[in-house]
Amino acid sequence: MTAWTHKDLVALDALSAGEITLLLDTAKAFKGVGQRTLKKVPALRGKTLVNFFVEPSTRTRTSFELAAMRLSADVVNIAATASSLQKGETLKDTARNLEALLADIIVLRHSSAGAAQFLAERLQASVINAGDGSHEHPTQGLLDVFTMRERFGRIEGLKVAIVGDILFSRVARSNVHALVTLGAEVTLVGPTTLVPHTLESLGARVTHRIDDVLETTDVINLLRIQHERQRKEYFPSLGEYTALFGLTKARAARLQPGCLIMHPGPINRGVEIDSDMADGPHSVILEQVTNGLAVRMAVLYLCAGGAGAAL
Numbered sequence: 001m002t003a004w005t006h007k008d009l010v011a012l013d014a015l016s017a018g019e020i021t022l023l024l025d026t027a028k029a030f031k032g033v034g035q036r037t038l039k040k041v042p043a044l045r046g047k048t049l050v051n052f053f054v055e056p057s058t059r060t061r062t063s064f065e066l067a068a069m070r071l072s073a074d075v076v077n078i079a080a081t082a083s084s085l086q087k088g089e090t091l092k093d094t095a096r097n098l099e100a101l102l103a104d105i106i107v108l109r110h111s112s113a114g115a116a117q118f119l120a121e122r123l124q125a126s127v128i129n130a131g132d133g134s135h136e137h138p139t140q141g142l143l144d145v146f147t148m149r150e151r152f153g154r155i156e157g158l159k160v161a162i163v164g165d166i167l168f169s170r171v172a173r174s175n176v177h178a179l180v181t182l183g184a185e186v187t188l189v190g191p192t193t194l195v196p197h198t199l200e201s202l203g204a205r206v207t208h209r210i211d212d213v214l215e216t217t218d219v220i221n222l223l224r225i226q227h228e229r230q231r232k233e234y235f236p237s238l239g240e241y242t243a244l245f246g247l248t249k250a251r252a253a254r255l256q257p258g259c260l261i262m263h264p265g266p267i268n269r270g271v272e273i274d275s276d277m278a279d280g281p282h283s284v285i286l287e288q289v290t291n292g293l294a295v296r297m298a299v300l301y302l303c304a305g306g307a308g309a310a311l
């Protein structure tokens with residue numbers, strides 16, 4: 001059986017199939033813990049986790065906090081606007097000061113790609129990447145794959161379409177790395193400006209026509225347009241984007257009956273996905289959020305030195 005040997009989780013691109021499977025199996029065990037009357041385990045008792053979010057977040061920040069609490073860790077939340085980053089302190093100095101306060105685990109969300117790796121190389125504390133610029137969002141990738149595996153019982157051979165702003169999406173990158181490593185067939189769909197053929201180097205197929213995937217895909221994962229990362233206009237208008245790539249009722253009617261509709265959130269209703277589809281019977285969007293808790297418990301547990309899936 002694969003052993004976990006990493007202090008940090010910065011990206012999924014460096015993980016083996018065995019390591020990803022170990023994370024998913026450990027998350028499955030923690031999901032079971034969440035269904036007990038007493039949802040807390042003492043695995044991280046005495047450890048301190050600092051949630052350091054330099055960009056906004058609802059799902060990731062809250063579920064890391066809840067995950068740490070369920071593992072009996074002490075948790076401190078820091079927002080960039082209330083930290084000394086505002087006074088010109090560097091990220092490294094802020095993090096080293098947090099470590100001097102005996103933080104064992106730092107969960108970092110940052111607008112710069114590479115920020116988590118930068119800290120992981122300089123701190124003894126575990127560093128967990130909660131999203132760094134357009135690079136990776138490894139726990140989102142894991143919770144998406146966990147949700148697919150739970151529903152289908154496998155990842156190998158699954159057809160997964162990821163639709164939207166792939167160029168700026170850390171979620172897409174983490175999903176592609178995990179899915180390709182575990183043997184899924186991934187197709188990236190979107191405008192030529194946001195889904196260039198160079199992305200085929202990740203091991204995925206690229207198409208600019210959503211019609212190419214609708215009738216055959218097992219999973220359709222819709223992504224938000226990342227306006228905050230785009231420095232120019234990549235398509236003429238949101239209306240035109242929806243007309244060409246949005247999951248409308250008419251398009252959803254062409255999906256296979258068992259096709260899962262996924263979205264990492266936050267949703268822009270009526271842009272990348274019609275409201276009825278986001279809330280409909282094929283949507284597992286809120287299930288993804290629930291699974292995020294178990295996945296983040298697994299990541300914290302393993303990076304803090306836990307032994308693996310058999311809890």
Ligand code: CP
Pocket residue numbers: 056057058059060061131137140264265266
């Ligand atoms: N999916 C995701 O990362 O959501 P938040 O930005 O709310 O954390």
